[in-house]
Amino acid sequence: MQFKRKKLWLATCLLTLPMAIAMAEDAPKSVNEQLVDTLTTLSGGPHAGFRANHAKGILATGEFTPSASAATLTKAAHLQTKSTPVVVRFSNATGVPNIPDANGNAFPKGIAIRFQLPEGEISDMVCISVNGFPAATPEDFLGLLKAIAASGPEAAKPSPVEQFLGSHPAALAFVKTPKLPPVSFATQPFYGVNAFKFTNAKGEAQYGRYRIEPIAGAQFLSAEAADKTSPNYLMDELPARLSKSAVKYRISVQLAGSGDVINDPTVVWPDTRKVVELGVLTLNAMHANGEAFAKGTMFNPLALVDGIEASDDPILLARPGAYAVSFGRRLQSQ
Ligand code: HEM
Secondary structure, three states, X not given: OHHHHHHHHHHHHHHHHHHHHHHHHHOOOOHHHHHHHHHHHHOOOOOXXXXXXXXXXXXXXXXXXXXXXXXXHOOOHHHOOOOEEEEEEEEOXXXXXXXXXXXXXXXXXXXXXXXXOHHHOEEEXXXXXXXXXXXXXXXXXXXXXXXXXXXXXXXXXXXXXXHHHHHOHHHHHHHHOOOOOEOOHHHOOEEOOOOEEEEOOOOOEEEEEEEEEEOOOOOEOOHHHHHOOOOOXXXXXXXXXXXXOOEEEEEEEEEOOOOOOOOOOOOOOOOOOOEEEEEEEEEEEEOOOHHHHHHOOOOOOOOOOOOEEEOOOHHHHHHHHHHHHHHHHHHHHO
């Protein structure tokens, strides 16, 4: 009897296994997988070994020195008194690995900062060169990307992307943002866009968004000067600049005012909101092994330490999952 039952169990497993595999293959892909698939399609990929977004980049190293005001906002270890070593990756948007640096599609620029705390602990800050985002949810962002992908020259008018922008004012505002090519990554401001919750040693909590401002001042190229740039002008300029002098940015947090929406990155807070300085980021050298570090690293906006927490912004919460899909594919394809 025991033996018969075992045989029946084995037969059932063997019969249902192919069905289970077929069902898994047919299962709808997650939104994060579809986001990475669509970013890959839009870039003409897959491009083996590269990120599905922000594929072209360059890495530098330096340190972050906190200001006294940082501890009033958060008890995060790297925002107290001591300096912390950092690795920073600057990047162009899209998954196109050789996109010309001044191309409109290379906007927004990205900055990813890894704070390397003692005992192997890390915390990342991953920001873009525009204050805002085209979508409030990953589903809406997927809708925008799919509409762009379906709007080739042969698409009937109004094209899918024209229809999408017609019904999504935040996406329209984002695509209309002037795409100013910076003089250098050292003259480009960056914005955190998603809100985080900061808690200080007294247990006081406030929501805020990161701001990263070049101490040399924001400087952009005229359209005429941008037309004359070489395809890698930004990637070539940074090593030349760092060989002469350090590059510095002021990092701060713009605090939410009462009633400000904290879970929607399409809603930009007024410039009148209070800003708390966190400290100064100083870059002094190119990364000795930048390409290998970039390929083997996933910067993660939710790699946080005690004193900083995610808000419930659905875009922020989706990011690590989408990045992990891209990272997994990058590792497999190397
Ligand atoms: C649902 C929304 C988003 C999706 C689907 C998405 C997708 C991606 C993907 C797939 C990567 C490549 C990750 C890797 O392979 O390591 C990436 C990188 C990046 N993303 Fe996003 N992203 C989103 C929102 C944002 C937002 C809101 C920001 C900034 C505020 C941002 C800034 C960046 C930057 C700077 C990088 C490059 C990081 C690096 O240098 O490794 N992204 N994104």
